[in-house]
Amino acid sequence: MVVAVPTSSLVAIERIENHVDKIICLNIRTGPIFAVADAYERWYDLEDEEVVEILRYAKR
Numbered sequence: 001m002v003v004a005v006p007t008s009s010l011v012a013i014e015r016i017e018n019h020v021d022k023i024i025c026l027n028i029r030t031g032p033i034f035a036v037a038d039a040y041e042r043w044y045d046l047e048d049e050e051v052v053e054i055l056r057y058a059k060r
Helices: 010-019 048-059
Strands: 002-009 022-029
Touching (some): 002 010
Parallel strands (some): 002 022
């Protein structure tokens, strides 16, 4: 199994590394506090309705 993620904490990588064949992660954070939003220049949370709309559009 291959796991591919854009960003992760080192702790999370270490937790799963023995359970998968390969991990691809472009941005591994080593600090004590990890927030996905910190890896992006422009991050904003989406409302549930926005996610549903994106998934509907992608289904077409």
